[in-house]
Amino acid sequence: xxxxxxxxxxxxxxxxxxxxxxxxxxxxxxxxxxxxxxxxxxxxxxxxxxxxxxxxxxxxxxxxxxxxxxxxxxxxxxxxxxxxxxxxxxxxxxxxxxxxxxxxxxxxxxxxxxxxxxxxxxxxxxxxxxxxxxxxxxxxxxxxxxxxxxxxxxxxxxxxxxxxxxxxxxxxxxxxxxxxxxxxxxxxxxxxxxxxxxxxxxxxxxxxxxxxxxxxxxxxxxxxxxxxxxxxxxxxxxxxxxxxxxxxxxxxxxxxxxxxxxxxxxxxxxxxxxxxxxxxxxxxxxxxxxxxxxxxxxxxxxxxxxxxxxxxxxxxxxxxx
Numbered sequence: 001x002x003x004x005x006x007x008x009x010x011x012x013x014x015x016x017x018x019x020x021x022x023x024x025x026x027x028x029x030x031x032x033x034x035x036x037x038x039x040x041x042x043x044x045x046x047x048x049x050x051x052x053x054x055x056x057x058x059x060x061x062x063x064x065x066x067x068x069x070x071x072x073x074x075x076x077x078x079x080x081x082x083x084x085x086x087x088x089x090x091x092x093x094x095x096x097x098x099x100x101x102x103x104x105x106x107x108x109x110x111x112x113x114x115x116x117x118x119x120x121x122x123x124x125x126x127x128x129x130x131x132x133x134x135x136x137x138x139x140x141x142x143x144x145x146x147x148x149x150x151x152x153x154x155x156x157x158x159x160x161x162x163x164x165x166x167x168x169x170x171x172x173x174x175x176x177x178x179x180x181x182x183x184x185x186x187x188x189x190x191x192x193x194x195x196x197x198x199x200x201x202x203x204x205x206x207x208x209x210x211x212x213x214x215x216x217x218x219x220x221x222x223x224x225x226x227x228x229x230x231x232x233x234x235x236x237x238x239x240x241x242x243x244x245x246x247x248x249x250x251x252x253x254x255x256x257x258x259x260x261x262x263x264x265x266x267x268x269x270x271x272x273x274x275x276x277x278x279x280x281x282x283x284x285x286x287x288x289x290x291x292x293x294x295x296x297x298x299x300x301x302x303x304x305x306x307x308x309x310x311x312x313x314x315x316x317x318x319x320x321x
Contacts, residue, residue, distance in 0.1 A: 007035045008091075009092040011042070031101045039068075076184045087175075096216075114206055139164065151208050153207060157206070158249070162261045162264065242261045246262045
């Protein structure tokens with residue numbers, strides 16, 4: 001059983017080279033690495049391809065997009081370019097721990113019907129040093145307690161993820177056929193991971209959770225999620241997504257999941273944590289917009305998503321990095 005490690009990159013740099021090096025250092029040799037570079041068409045440093053070729057490693061492949069796809073469509077290309085039974089989409093600034101491939105292969109064999117495997121993560125800062133930011137302390141509090149491994153699915157797991165998305169997407173190994181069946185929906189950049197998990201669960205798939213972390217996940221201010229939190233677009237996308245999820249799960253009869261989507265408590269708390277910085281900078285307009293979004297309830301019932309303003313619905317425009 002092979003593991004395809006797919007890295008959606010955005011040009012060359014020290015962090016993406018760290019990511020590649022962490023794959024090369026795996027204890028288990030049953031992996032392939034594909035780097036799909038969305039940065040060359042955007043004028044970013046093109047040196048990554050030459051560096052990867054210079055490694056002279058037959059398990060490593062480099063693909064450069066002829067046109068910029070944006071994060072959502074580049075993730076989709078990663079899924080479609082894979083061919084192994086297990087697929088990991090690893091962030092270009094994250095690192096695999098040395099036993100990651102071996103552990104997910106063992107878990108996949110132990111749980112042959114599981115749709116995906118989640119190992120969790122250690123957190124590091126921009127410099128690669130251990131860190132414990134507030135967002136990850138909250139994730140740790142909301143995540144299920146697991147001893148060695150556990151298999152979860154259905155409404156309990158969906159409701160848990162909507163109360164607070166405690167999963168770390170780069171630490172997830174998907175069954176390829178499940179990943180391709182569901183894919184990444186256009187219009188979502190920030191919540192594309194949560195959207196994918198929930199559609200898999202709604203379709204009857206389940207997950208295996210491993211106790212020990214399998215990756216090192218980097219928190220830094222240049223990441224997409226940090227940038228989108230600063231300008232407020234992250235929260236607009238999240239609000240539209242939660243409204244859609246609340247309506248769909250209410251129609252399905254998953255009441256706890258629909259209620260968790262309407263409350264989206266951790267997203268609201270994240271907004272409130274951003275307010276002091278906006279107020280201190282004098283950006284009262286952005287602060288007011290975020291506060292209104294945090295305090296306004298999502299309507300209940302199957303028609304909730306249709307009652308949102310058009311400007312908050314997902315799927316409009318082209319996803320961007």
